[in-house]
Amino acid sequence: MSDWLEGKVVENIHWNDGLYTLKIDADISPFTAGQFASLALMIDGERVARPYSFLSAPHEKPLEFFFYTADKGVLSNALYALQPGDTILVKNPANGFFTLDEVPQSRDLWMIGTGTGIAPFLSILRTTQAWEKFKNLVLLQGVRTNADLQYQDMIQGLREEHGERFRFQGFVSREAVEGTIQGRIPAAIEDGSLEEAVGLELSPENSQVMLCGNPDMVKDAVDLLKARGLAKNLRRKPGQITTENYW
Template sequence: MGMPKWVEGAVLENIHWADNLFTLKVDAQVDTFIAGQFTSLALEIEGERIARPYSYLSAPGKQPLEFFFYTATDGVLSNALVNLKSGDPIWIKQQANGFFTLDEVPAARDLWMFGTGTGIAPYLSILNSAEVWQRFDNIVLVHAVRSLADLKYQEMIAEFQQQYGERFHFQAFISREVVADTINGRIPVALQDGSLEKAVGRELNIEHSQLMLCGNPDMVKDAMQVLKARGFSKNRRRTPGQITVENYW
């Protein structure tokens, strides 16, 4: 294996959503990736190239490349990325990595996607690709954030609802505010007490459901615990299960 190749890209747009939440749209010639994969972004900071992994939010083959950031979780690099302006250079790895892709998810009727914060990014990439709609009858996207201001990409999500109707369901969790049509609390609790399934109008079961968990490691760990108690198991290549996981830090 040679050294990973870096390509120089250019920032097209920096969208500041909230104090610590932003999106970068980047123009760069990278290799084709699979929806759900991540790459590395880097900047030269005080003479050193600082790199971190970030999931593609944009769908494969689409330009510009799009990434969703939360400055608090990874310090130095994201706090430099947040200040980038249109035309600024940015380094990006030519090849993507990662196994948080549909290739790794066994067949089922229903696909449940659970994400916290910027952990929604790989799901938006997957949902903007044709394969997921060909493979699953029903898709539930669950996005957990702290406050209403953190709930982004609602226009895109509304387009999925419009296009796929009853086949697509979106459920937001907001932990620090009470907001209509959202669940006030955390995903693991709602998995335990049944309130999520009640809100969505679908049942999670071993026979028909596949689950993907992405984002905050505490959510992933706690949700896994609840799901295991309900008979679900982690999906591994040799022993297929129902839960596919990606931790964000």
């Protein structure tokens, strides 16, 4: 049985025009890193609900979510305007199969996210399960501008905690930013610059790949990974590629 709970906004951080984080107090049942919650507001007398991945780890409170305001998007623009103390509806329990329980054992885990699609990976990376299951963990964050490259403090904290086992590479498509690759992630898979920058090879033997966010990026990257011998990970036929499209 699922139920709508009344949560309270603790903080709404506007990173830039359109990119924001909500911290929410809500008494939800335990969830698994990588899952999403349906969040909703009453708009013109109707409950408008959409799924959002947890960015907070399962042991953390308040709950944290990372948003981008979709062009003319009904809910994402309404959530952007919320103030501390405002009510937000949270569906209990959480949902979704984009979790490490669904990903087969391997040496390396590659986590590829565009925009706010980095959220489930930041949750996963702060669980002990991730570090028990894989030797090397690679996080790729693809954004449009430097101002969209958020959560760098959390990423730096992972670097300090896990040393060489954790590798991060940022991609900025519309600007040249020091330390990042300029362009799209699929192009860097295709020309080999991704593996060169990260220092690991993508292979069916040693890699599991999770991809999340923009469906164009996910499709293009999956096609390239398939050409390299990796296969979609299905419950009935385990493979190396696990995906979550945001729209």
